[in-house]
Amino acid sequence: MISYQRDPQQTIPESSVKIVGLGGAGANMLDRAALDGLSGAEMLCINTDMRTLGSSVASEKIQIGRNLTMGLGAGGDPELGLKAAQECEQEIRDAFRDRKMIFLCVGLGGGTGSGAAPLICRLAREEGAFVVVFATVPFGFEGSRRRNQADTTLNELAVLANALVTFDNDRMGELVVAKKGIHEAFAAADRMISESVQAVTRLVMRPGLVNVGLDDLMAALRTNRSRCLFGSGLAKGEDRPQRALENTLASPLLDQGSLLKDATTVLVHICGGESLTLYEVELLMQGLSKHVPESAHILFGAAVDPAMKDGLSMTLISALPENKLIASTEQQEAEAPVMGEAIEQAVEEDGPEAEDMLVPMGEELVVEEAELAESESAEEESLFIVDSEPAHEQVAEEEPEQVETDEEVLEDLLESGDPAAELDSTDEEAMDQGADEVDLIADEALDDSLLEEVVEEIDEDHGSDEAEEEASSLTMPVRTHAKNPQGELELDGGPKGKFEGEIPNVLDGEDLDIPPFLRKKRR
Numbered sequence: 230m231i232s233y234q235r236d237p238q239q240t241i242p243e244s245s246v247k248i249v250g251l252g253g254a255g256a257n258m259l260d261r262a263a264l265d266g267l268s269g270a271e272m273l274c275i276n277t278d279m280r281t282l283g284s285s286v287a288s289e290k291i292q293i294g295r296n297l298t299m300g301l302g303a304g305g306d307p308e309l310g311l312k313a314a315q316e317c318e319q320e321i322r323d324a325f326r327d328r329k330m331i332f333l334c335v336g337l338g339g340g341t342g343s344g345a346a347p348l349i350c351r352l353a354r355e356e357g358a359f360v361v362v363f364a365t366v367p368f369g370f371e372g373s374r375r376r377n378q379a380d381t382t383l384n385e386l387a388v389l390a391n392a393l394v395t396f397d398n399d400r401m402g403e404l405v406v407a408k409k410g411i412h413e414a415f416a417a418a419d420r421m422i423s424e425s426v427q428a429v430t431r432l433v434m435r436p437g438l439v440n441v442g443l444d445d446l447m448a449a450l451r452t453n454r455s456r457c458l459f460g461s462g463l464a465k466g467e468d469r470p471q472r473a474l475e476n477t478l479a480s481p482l483l484d485q486g487s488l489l490k491d492a493t494t495v496l497v498h499i500c501g502g503e504s505l506t507l508y509e510v511e512l513l514m515q516g517l518s519k520h521v522p523e524s525a526h527i528l529f530g531a532a533v534d535p536a537m538k539d540g541l542s543m544t545l546i547s548a549l550p551e552n553k554l555i556a557s558t559e560q561q562e563a564e565a566p567v568m569g570e571a572i573e574q575a576v577e578e579d580g581p582e583a584e585d586m587l588v589p590m591g592e593e594l595v596v597e598e599a600e601l602a603e604s605e606s607a608e609e610e611s612l613f614i615v616d617s618e619p620a621h622e623q624v625a626e627e628e629p630e631q632v633e634t635d636e637e638v639l640e641d642l643l644e645s646g647d648p649a650a651e652l653d654s655t656d657e658e659a660m661d662q663g664a665d666e667v668d669l670i671a672d673e674a675l676d677d678s679l680l681e682e683v684v685e686e687i688d689e690d691h692g693s694d695e696a697e698e699e700a701s702s703l704t705m706p707v708r709t710h711a712k713n714p715q716g717e718l719e720l721d722g723g724p725k726g727k728f729e730g731e732i733p734n735v736l737d738g739e740d741l742d743i744p745p746f747l748r749k750k751r752r
């Protein structure tokens with residue numbers, strides 16, 4: 230019998246992979262990857278800013294520009310960033326020695342990252358490593374200067390790196406709802422990048438049934454001045470192949486899979502637990518074939534990893550020349566109805582409930598990822614996990630038609646600590662005596678704003694038409710004064726009131742039948 234030995238050379242030993250976080254954003258990406266449980270690879274943080282460097286979780290740190298920036302950042306100046314790195318060239322070179330694969334994570338647009346990234350990339354290549362750069366492009370609102378600095382560096386990296394994976398921060402922002410803060414947007418970007426780094430690391434480090442090597446990775450990413458198309462998804466339980474594919478295509482970097490229609494080479498990696506079947510792999514690949522051109526060169530890899538348990542993950546990597554990317558995006562924008570139109574259309578077709586079902590995709594993803602981070606092993610974590618029920622069913626289950634009563638609205642406002650919602654002592658006394666009988670009126674200045682809040686609360690639950698009507702019918706105004714301010718409590722004329730003539734109730738020489746404030750006056 231001829232024994233078949235799997236070629237172990239295709240995979241890379243863990244000790245020869247290093248992940249580098251450069252600059253402030255790079256350090257955050259690295260921290261995220263570490264928190265997500267990325268294991269096996271060494272982590273190195275390089276920065277000018279001592280404060281960020283000090284708080285990084287990386288086991289290895291290099292402070293660049295010690296004599297130049299004196300422990301501060303490069304102040305958004307790439308020239309300073311470059312000079313800072315040049316100061317420590319030898320130290321960086323040493324850190325890259327004998328490493329086969331280097332992932333460089335960097336946020337472009339500032340000084341340290343944009344200035345130092347090309348040099349660091351060159352040093353890593355000169356030391357013989359295969360270099361994959363994960364770079365973010367600034368948000369539109371950060372201004373044209375940062376965008377231009379990022380573009381200049383991208384042009385250099387496109388030539389220097391073996392593979393360049395770019396993440397447009399504006400697109401990453403799609404992962405969170407607009408009203409969430411910028412920290413949320415950055416955090417979502419970091420999670421996405423962390424997931425990508427993990428997927429690629431898994432792909433080249435885990436021995437597989439059908440191995441994917443660096444040459445495959447290069448082939449998938451090799452086009453001039455291209456943007457990486459990347460998607461990774463994981464699913465469990467029933468229909469996991471279909472859902473793993475859906476989750477992969479949901480990546481903002483793939484535009485629901487539409488960007489794949491121009492891809493010429495696509496790398497697909499499937500990883501599952503010991504229960505992974507050939508039939509499932511076939512289902513996944515059949516599904517994928519609907520999204521890629523027939524002529525596309527598919528590089529396929531598959532691995533069984535017991536740590537995946539009943540999870541099935543799919544990773545897609547491809548590249549699209551920038552001119553095609555722009556054309557495709559413009560066409561999409563022209564075809565896609567804007568959000569307002571989409572809602573109107575859905576309401577027309579499915580009735581008013583449709584409006585409630587339109588849940589921002591990012592919101593679900595962020596929540597689910599946060600839950601997962603706590604409960605699942607690193608191998609099982611993914612940005613694109615969904616449960617087995619379709620999204621609209623989940624919404625219906627999780628958000629039953631709960632209409633808060635007016636009292637609940639009031640309670641909410643009180644709990645919120647809004648001073649306008651607090652009852653003053655007069656009101657409390659009045660209410661103690663039987664709020665139903667007390668005719669209360671709204672305090673003019675405070676009540677106007679409060680009523681507006683109440684209208685808004687009801688508006689959210691019922692719709693604007695009913696809101697004002699309901700607010701006006703509230704039976705219990707909140708910040709109120711008694712129309713007839715409560716007078717002094719009559720004590721039937723005498724200091725002992727109705728206890729007059731009774732046997733005194735004396736304790737420590739004090740007549741307890743006399744009201745305390747009168748007793749105090751007498752002292």
Ligand SMILES: Nc1nc2c(ncn2[C@@H]2O[C@H](COP(=O)(O)OP(=O)(O)OP(=O)(O)O)[C@@H](O)[C@H]2O)c(=O)[nH]1
Nearest residue numbers: 252253254302303304305336338339340341342418
């Ligand atoms: N994904 C992500 N991007 C970030 C984060 N912080 C900043 N960025 C982006 O990265 C760009 C560069 O910011 P930094 O990395 O802080 O800058 P730097 O390279 O350290 O440069 P200097 O601050 O000038 O020394 C910014 O313009 C943002 O677009 C972050 O925490 N996560």
